[in-house]
Amino acid sequence: MIIPAKNKPVLPLTISVKEIESIVEWFDQHQQSLYILGWSYLGNQLKIEELFYRAILQVYKELPKFKKSTSFELRVLSIFIRICRELSIENSVIASEERVFNALQQLKEQEREVLILKYIKGISREETAQLLQLSSEQIKEFLISGFQLLRKGLGNGDDYQGCYEYQKLYVNYLERKLERPRKIDFEMHIYNCHNCQDDLASLQETILNFSETIETFSVPADFMENVKDRVSQRENSIKLKKKKSKRIGFISASVFVLFLGTGFFTGIFQKIYYSLTEENQELRIFLQEDLGERLGLEAESNGVNIKIKSVIADEIQTLIFYEIEDTNDNNQYMINIDDGIFIEDEMKIMVANTYPMYIPPDMESDLNKKEKNIYHGKLSLRPLKENEATIQLNINKVMKLKRNSSDSFVNMEPEEGKWNFDIPVTKNPSIEYALNEEVEIEGIAVLIDKLILAPTGTILQYGLKNEQPEKRIEMINFKNLEINNKVAEADLYGNSYVHAQNDLRWSKFQAHFKPLFEKETDEVKVRFDNVYLSIVDNKTIALNASKEYPQTFDYAGSTISIDKVETGQSAIVVFSNHEINNRAYESLHYNIVTEEGDDSSMEMDHKGIIVDKNGKEYDMKKITPRIYEEMEQPRHFFTVQSTKIQGKKVTPKSLEIYGYSTTKYLDDEVELDTELIVKEEAGT
Template structure:
């Protein structure tokens, strides 16, 4: 979904023009400092991937609301920091995921109070000015200066040095300005005279300066793990492709014969059979119809209207996974369609007390292509996911002050949305439906990598498989498993290919836990489950360094992973350009490379672009820049990078080498695993 940024002058031109692709490129250009910020909060690469993924999507959503008076970078960082806070539930950094030369500094940063940590990372990692940091954190510039000093002191103490230093308090507040050379000459002279005569302040200042230098040195040496951004971009690409998916749904029956109802009632069909028949005739939304036919939830038909826009809450389905709200919006004045964006203009009164805030809300993309949403130009049917309830029964006081107008006709592949304000208030009675959990305890290997199946959750709104991936693998690791389906009680439930989520509670740092979501089955008991795989995304470590000699003529070729790669161009200038390519797709093992371009200078800025093709099972190629295609209709697609070009910003920066760390590849599977289940019994206190 493309959301236009209109003509906001605070946005970079490419952001205004290209939307989410340019946002991804902006994050890639700034990935080093952003990754370091994320590491200071999270200490876990998979969590930081989730951080980048969420931040890119949120920035894309928020673009129309970016203020022209605020720089694009500050606006992005405010979103980035907010998501950092939300994800930092686990306060311990895993030492195995932080390399030695900056391990100590990040261990010391992590336990600092939030504001102290934030001013340090924004000032010394992101390089913001004190005024910019103050604007972002909504504090004064003087407070930023005080927080920098106290943060550096805490950092020094946390690294085991500084407890015995006792400088003069009236001069301590001048340390940062002095070390950063921000003092005017008269104050500098007075300060240096005092330092010359005060041994305590000499030692205190020297120790603080050592911490600042160590901090800067650690950040200068810091590098992003190879392949990190490729993983994020792949998730974004998959998410965007979902927006183009068209679901095949049956057209509703537009007429109900009163005689059929009378006959059914006369025959006494008030049983489940009548319920299924009744909702088949009366409920046009097929997804909601399935819930109602399974006796999960009930019709509500709550209505509220503002300026001719009528919102109807049709039903609320709640369980331990989420609270699904099905809605319908009708424009009674014109032929416009509106949708609800759950994270913009939607509020729940007393949310912390009635809902579980330790779970992530699921995002359901708008279904612009459904037949139901194309039948009437002034009506839109949708759903939003809210957190699960804490109690079995509750009343959700839902307040909506903004809806999104859908812009674009039915022939458009992409839609944009524009916010419109109003006031719609609802009191929604909800009863939480029970779910069943089973322990699986099954270990297997996929492509030689250990995989562990831990739990099966049968909930009314979703069927969930929890599994773990071994993180200790060095030469080969699984980045993601894509499932095809599960078979439970002879019923097959298809996997949501875009519904995998990271489990934030990780009891064993050697494993990373994930949840894969499948369609609801409305089953409550089972003694076994059959899991069919679809594919795995792998990262393979294979090191190679290719010297970039600017005195040579290009193109030059080299061999890697069974393929011949061409270095097409190495041009020194403003900027310096490096281009390499491989157009040979047949039998190629790698899809994209994990690499770095080493230069004589440190702290360089690099801007990258790439070309690629999608290749199906039979070798047919789909050019992403030419004729449109539906990604989901391609059989066993693989995304191959063919050309990668980079601009190295600076004054005649000389590239020294292309350092390749490894590559990504996709393996398609057709394996089926059969697992016995063991019921996990719950009581009021939790699980026992």
């Protein structure tokens, strides 16, 4: 496979490479993101040409001083930003025709820099903090305030007011950096707080608008040529041609190696070959179906060797199979998508309004029990925009897996290093069927909208029409799909919201199922498992800290105890119900009203248990992915819910309950009318 010219990997620059041409080529490869960074300071093409010229010469001058412990990109960005600031002192920024850039130029310098470095250059928070000499917490604060001010600058920021304590979590949630218990609490709050829903959606729309503007922003056609001409006049042309010749030879050698590593096996021989040579059963099936190829890319750091075995890409995700070997000791390591990895130009080559699939660590598989120092894993990334690309995957941290002997829970400890890969990827097509079948669940209309057959999974898209004010469906869990007499089990971690809503009558979601490797179907059966509901049932209970607690009240057929009410700078309200047999609700939707009004911030916490359909109870904080996967139709019961209210002096006045969440088990099956299925091809 020959990589298209626009997707050829950037040549690695090391401290030993001193020819200025390599530096110019690096700037050429990164010209769009650097141009946008320069534009946010200067707003003038001639000034930005001067910026590029000075930066290239300064990098060339300082290159011998670069340390191996600091990445080349960070050192270049440090120089680039320094010159940006110097030039901006002498410069009046020209108003841009693009509203986003006008709004961006109104931000404080550090807010603007953090947004651009994080969302345009795609570097991690830790690296951004190192580059700007700020703390990680300051980076998070600048991200939040930057996007809020950007939203306001675009004219839509004043109408959205989410809860203060949850606003602080928006960026971490959108970047998948919330710990699992906090993520569950956040999502439950979002489901039931319309202010936060609107606030988060508006902020996310601003981020997407920002990303889309950046993606469509074009660098003037002659810009980089002008910069190169200025550099060429300063350098010896013969030396530049010689360097270019070496570079072309390097690329040719890389392509030749890529050809050698490509399998030319098809049909029956291909299936037999991979059945004998590939020990990972899941990857073996993909290879036998000719959906990917072996790569064998390797990188080693601190005795930890990472091998990228293969990549399977489609419209759903980009699935990377890897193997990590500890060459010094008997440890197993995995790659955590939420910590320690970043992708060069991620928003440029991947679909922005999607999120990678959650893949928990698997230490119980036969393959990972085989050797104590080798871990076989997979990593889900966003789907590609184009059919072919090269993913520049940079890893600076892996997670050491440690089993807790008391309950088999897997703990993870970070291990730092440096593993960089240029991964060539070809996206496989998927096939879509329009279904348009409307059914009713718990008296609420549900649209079975679309079926997507893709190599890495099967997706059922459905829509919810929540028109009843007293009851709404928050989520549907499916048991399985049956296609061509083959059953696809549901993926427990695969429910997702569809960001592009083309029919405002329905809120669209996608349920993910295991892959079936089917390309055509004339029959589809959908089997439901359970439905998660929000019920509106208002009740107000007066609170008085001078009274003696606990006190009880009746709600939704249960007796609930108010255990504690305290006033002060940290006022506390705690209520509980440990009786779960035949309990109507799983968690309450509520608010604590204070005599001081809404100026105080609130922190909410909870304790609870998980109960499966057979009545077996599990501690909510001790559930492992393995245990959760084996449970039958689990329900999450909150036994204690508590709220801490911060302020100068806070007096809780009342507990206002808006309603509750509950799960209803289903045993329904829908056989779709095959005459309603219209075949459409996607990703081709």
